[in-house]
Amino acid sequence: MVATDGTPADQLIHEAKQIPSMTGQELASRVSCEKQYMWNTGSIDLATSPWAEQMGEAGTGGEARNFRVVAYDFGIKQNILRLLVDHHCEVCVVPAQTTAKEILEMGADGVFLSNGPGDPEPVEYAVENIRNLIGRVPVFGICLGHQLCGLALGGKTFKLKFGHHGSNHPVKNLLTEQVEITAQNHGFCVDPDSLPSKEVEITHINLNDQTNEGMRHKSHPLFSVQYHPEASPGPHDSHYLFTQFTDMMQEFQKPGSSRK
Secondary structure, eight states: OOOOSOOOHHHHHHHHHHSOOSTTOOOHHHHSOSSOEEEOOOOOOTTTOTTHHHHTOSOSOOSOOOEEEEEEESSOOHHHHHHHHHTTEEEEEEETTOOHHHHHHTTOSEEEEOOOSSOSTTOHHHHHHHHHHTTTSOEEEETHHHHHHHHHTTOOEEEEEEEEEEEEEEEEETTTTEEEEEEEEEEEEEOGGGSOTTTEEEEEEETTTOOEEEEEESSSSEEEESSOTTOSSOOOTTTHHHHHHHHHHHHHHSTTSSOO
16 A cells, blocks of 8 residues: 555555455456457667657567467556567457457467466456367466466466565576576466376476476477566566467477367
């Protein structure tokens, strides 16, 4: 609770105590867009063109889009969309409750699951949709999208005591043995012990508390991370994940792939 109008501290404390717990709150549908829309603006180089966005002269990509990506809006941030465009994606943003059937009918090359507020467990509609997309189209999730993937894969989530917030969280990539400095903003976590180990591999861990920060399916094109790889203004250590997503879509498009 923050106030600048001179409200007494006792009153602020009272108001803060009335705020309901985040546990059990389904907020994604409340912050999602009301209808789908296209996004075609890429990143902006403020060092060379500080007014480019206002003038509409920069960040529009300029190259032909190679991948059609449908991005679920659970509370999506614009820099996610910019980076998808930077990686040659044509992006259609859709409301949180868009069905898997609608997504597949759109002919998407890949599906992105965004960040968002609230408890992941009550977002049952999204979990069911993800289950119906697994194996049929490449999926990349971050933050809430990561947690929803965990639930869709049969895992469980739990509320962290304090949550992870800020821009200097060390995360170890278990596949490369490299450490990334990451931006984070979440209060829930996927329990790695609840995931089916024969199907799911943990790919990233938080070096502060050893919690699950990333995973991938062993046989289907799906991966997710708990942190925010699109961090703006930074750190940018994790931008490679967007390339990983496009590589996955390209592989899935090859003749003889498992695409249905």
